[in-house]
Amino acid sequence: xxxxxxxxxxxxxxxxxxxxxxxxxxxxxxxxxxxxxxxxxxxxxxxxxxxxxxxxxxxxxxxxxxxxxxxxxxxxxxxxxxxxxxxxxxxxxxxxxxxxxxxxxxxxxxxxxxxxxxxxxxxxxxxxxxxxxxxxxxxxxxxxxxxxxxxxxxxxxxxxxxxxxxxxxxxxxxxxxxxxxxxxxxxxxxxxxxxxxxxxxxxxxxxxxxxxxxxxxxxxxxxxxxxxxxxxxxxxxxxxxxxxxxxxxxxxxxxxxxxxxxxxxxxxxxxxxxxxxxxxxxxxxxxxxxxxxxxxxxxxxxxxxxxxxxxxxxxxxxxxxxxxxxxxxxxxxxxxxxxxxxxxxxxxxxxxxxxxxxxxxxxxxxxxxxxxxxxxxxxxxxxxxxxxxxxxxxxxx
Amino acid sequence: xxxxxxxxxxxxxxxxxxxxxxxxxxxxxxxxxxxxxxxxxxxxxxxxxxxxxxxxxxxxxxxxxxxxxxxxxxxxxxxxxxxxxxxxxxxxxxxxxxxxxxxxxxxxxxxxxxxxxxxxxxxxxxxxxxxxxxxxxxxxxxxxxxxxxxxxxxxxxxxxxxxxxxxxxxxxxxxxxxxxxxxxxxxxxxxxxxxxxxxxxxxxxxxxxxxxxxxxxxxxxxxxxxxxxxxxxxxxxx
Amino acid sequence: xxxxxxxxxxxxxxxxxxxxxxxxxxxxxxxxxxxxxxxxxxxxxxxxxxxxxxxxxxxxxxxxxxxxxxxxxxxxxxxxxxxxxxxxxxxxxxxxxxxxxxxxxxxxxxxxxxxxxxxxxxxxxxxxxxxxxxxxxxxxxxxxxxxxxxxxxxxxxxxxxxxxxxxxxxxxxxxxxxxxxxxxxxxxxxxxxxxxxxxxxxxxxxxxxxxxxxxxxxxxxxxxxxxxxxxxxxxxxxxxxxxxxxxxxx
Numbered sequence: 001x002x003x004x005x006x007x008x009x010x011x012x013x014x015x016x017x018x019x020x021x022x023x024x025x026x027x028x029x030x031x032x033x034x035x036x037x038x039x040x041x042x043x044x045x046x047x048x049x050x051x052x053x054x055x056x057x058x059x060x061x062x063x064x065x066x067x068x069x070x071x072x073x074x075x076x077x078x079x080x081x082x083x084x085x086x087x088x089x090x091x092x093x094x095x096x097x098x099x100x101x102x103x104x105x106x107x108x109x110x111x112x113x114x115x116x117x118x119x120x121x122x123x124x125x126x127x128x129x130x131x132x133x134x135x136x137x138x139x140x141x142x143x144x145x146x147x148x149x150x151x152x153x154x155x156x157x158x159x160x161x162x163x164x165x166x167x168x169x170x171x172x173x174x175x176x177x178x179x180x181x182x183x184x185x186x187x188x189x190x191x192x193x194x195x196x197x198x199x200x201x202x203x204x205x206x207x208x209x210x211x212x213x214x215x216x217x218x219x220x221x222x223x224x225x226x227x228x229x230x231x232x233x234x235x236x237x238x239x240x241x242x243x244x245x246x247x248x249x250x251x252x253x254x255x256x257x258x259x260x261x262x263x264x265x266x267x268x269x270x271x272x273x274x275x276x277x278x279x280x281x282x283x284x285x286x287x288x289x290x291x292x293x294x295x296x297x298x299x300x301x302x303x304x305x306x307x308x309x310x311x312x313x314x315x316x317x318x319x320x321x322x323x324x325x326x327x328x329x330x331x332x333x334x335x336x337x338x339x340x341x342x343x344x345x346x347x348x349x350x351x352x353x354x355x356x357x358x359x360x361x362x363x364x365x366x367x368x369x370x371x372x373x374x375x376x377x378x379x380x381x382x383x384x385x386x387x388x389x390x391x392x393x394x395x396x397x
Numbered sequence: 398x399x400x401x402x403x404x405x406x407x408x409x410x411x412x413x414x415x416x417x418x419x420x421x422x423x424x425x426x427x428x429x430x431x432x433x434x435x436x437x438x439x440x441x442x443x444x445x446x447x448x449x450x451x452x453x454x455x456x457x458x459x460x461x462x463x464x465x466x467x468x469x470x471x472x473x474x475x476x477x478x479x480x481x482x483x484x485x486x487x488x489x490x491x492x493x494x495x496x497x498x499x500x501x502x503x504x505x506x507x508x509x510x511x512x513x514x515x516x517x518x519x520x521x522x523x524x525x526x527x528x529x530x531x532x533x534x535x536x537x538x539x540x541x542x543x544x545x546x547x548x549x550x551x552x553x554x555x556x557x558x559x560x561x562x563x564x565x566x567x568x569x570x571x572x573x574x575x576x577x578x579x580x581x582x583x584x585x586x587x588x589x590x591x592x593x594x595x596x597x598x599x600x601x602x603x604x605x606x607x608x609x610x611x612x613x614x615x616x617x618x619x620x621x622x623x624x625x626x627x628x629x630x631x632x633x634x635x
Numbered sequence: 636x637x638x639x640x641x642x643x644x645x646x647x648x649x650x651x652x653x654x655x656x657x658x659x660x661x662x663x664x665x666x667x668x669x670x671x672x673x674x675x676x677x678x679x680x681x682x683x684x685x686x687x688x689x690x691x692x693x694x695x696x697x698x699x700x701x702x703x704x705x706x707x708x709x710x711x712x713x714x715x716x717x718x719x720x721x722x723x724x725x726x727x728x729x730x731x732x733x734x735x736x737x738x739x740x741x742x743x744x745x746x747x748x749x750x751x752x753x754x755x756x757x758x759x760x761x762x763x764x765x766x767x768x769x770x771x772x773x774x775x776x777x778x779x780x781x782x783x784x785x786x787x788x789x790x791x792x793x794x795x796x797x798x799x800x801x802x803x804x805x806x807x808x809x810x811x812x813x814x815x816x817x818x819x820x821x822x823x824x825x826x827x828x829x830x831x832x833x834x835x836x837x838x839x840x841x842x843x844x845x846x847x848x849x850x851x852x853x854x855x856x857x858x859x860x861x862x863x864x865x866x867x868x869x870x871x872x873x874x875x876x877x878x879x880x881x882x883x884x885x
Contacts, residue, residue, distance in 0.1 A: 069788055093790030104785030108803045108877035118789055150879035484865045485858040486822035492839050492854035496657045568733045575736040589742050598746045605739030612734035
């Protein structure tokens, strides 16, 4: 099998493909209740679509129909333009990456051999496989030497990463991931999620991701498909839409009572309109500062240095002196960055017990002040959907 | 009623029918019925051989396994030693023992015992090893020291494996004990080798069938014992 | 040299001395030809030549029977294990095979269909098939299901899954079955002289021809051959087992 020429009829190797479910249903035996009921979803190329729902809602079954691990009863699934039904299952699966919860690394092959499984099946030449393995190990953040070890010698988190690398090896058009981070402890799970998002920013695969955890869905998904028992689609929307406008009571319950707070995870500090605090320099006459205080949005002056970097807040006692002192009465407390997610910013504010926190840009210069009031105003108002969606995309990178 | 009579007639006609024996057919029912008594002794001898070998073998292998359970480093040695005894064909073993223990039942029992050791040792060891660590932990946490933990927790939980090992060992020993005839150890082998001189088909068939039935009987008895010893399993899944 | 072990043992020290002497005679028998005890058509017995001939015959019989057993049992066990079907039958055959008395088997074979290498090989295969069938089935069906699912999901065909994943992982269990089969076959091949195929067992079974030292020599040789085969198979198993599987074991 030539290792450069793509298989006839399939899209070229470096094209990423869309995935579309067209009235897909799955029925087992003579059971009248379908496992998946008339599912219609389109996953655009390069997007992550998360299938989420309670146990038994058919999300895993739905995903597995995409690579014909489970056969479709009714309807069709289209990979790009072509139906998967007239593809040979084995060949189809080689074009898709497949990651399962228990990983399923081959204990009798080395890490390098595990990763190189599909390329080897496809007949790649040995040095091409080696190069690809090295590339992937670096991509997933593991040292190159690990390629010669065996799965039994790796930790759970490392094995999970190898599982992802193995799925990416032959540069698949679509990635299917079934609770890939489910078996990991929460700390490492968060790390792996972040790394996968970072990876996705680089390689932009079309991903179908299954999870039962709504928070993971909101964090990972460009679009989320909420499914309910009976295999029915309850809502298919972006995370922002899902949180702001749940389609029905089921979705509302599933998303959780704290969906307002969840929205805060979607916005960055720099996305909201910040307030201005009167700025004061060291050595400035306090009379000037006092004048600026009148009518200011933030009733406290912020001391900054010559680089416009915040040093602290000035108190009334400070203002009683003739000149602005070098060391302010109140320390800085919370200091925020424009790239911080609003949820973390709120957490910082609450931690310090302050109502206001200065916000700096990437170089550390003052950009504005964030107050708790700004956040609650944001939560109360139905912000323009496009703003939030756009912000959400930026959060996902 | 009408059809029964001709069949009975045929059977009566076959009783000790010299023709059947003369032609050395595979199975002569008449002869079997007539000569059933001659098999009683061999069967009894066979049972004695098997019971003695398996019981002694179990005692030894069980003790070895407990020793290795306590002192892990002994395990490879025991596995190797029992493995050698398992590998050597019983018939060779019989005659290796001959200069030392002579002909007779003792020699046969020693050799048959040696064969059972590895099977039982392996199964007891595996059974003990498969006891979940958290159960042992809970036991220790409740204040059980090593010995009570072993006898009250680990061994009962290992019973399924142990019984399985006993079954395999017993069935194998029943089959092997037919060779005891070569060292004058008695058993069903006598009917195959000595009495029938290896050519009397009916005799071979009967002896062989009896051996297989004996193995089956032992197996069923052990299964029943096993069920008794693990009622907790059935209750849990019931 | 009168064997003191004719009677039931009683005088251990006396017997040990006698036994020691007999072992010496046995080794002598292996290497040097000596006059036959009775006629039996042979003028001299013993010596490396005869030992070699009979050993080769035993080896030949064993290898043929083992080959036949593997050829029949392995594909069936592998197929059933891969599909996960027929567990009851696979296990039942394994259990039943254990209960077959080898003496009755070859005696019946000889009486029913006659003697000869071919018939003997088939009879020995009856003893060799059960352990291989059962162990192959268990080995393959108990392979880590996650690895198999991942393999299928990645696009391996059924045959590729068997060859690349299930078989390599099942090697230890399957080889264990092969070794058990070998032990059964070697043991029965030893008594093959009873049905006309002359193997090393002939030394053991024809005391009137070979004498007590011949009998003992035969026992020693058979034991050595069995051990040698077992070690070879253990070595082959070690070679065939992936290093990844040897990790994490005691």
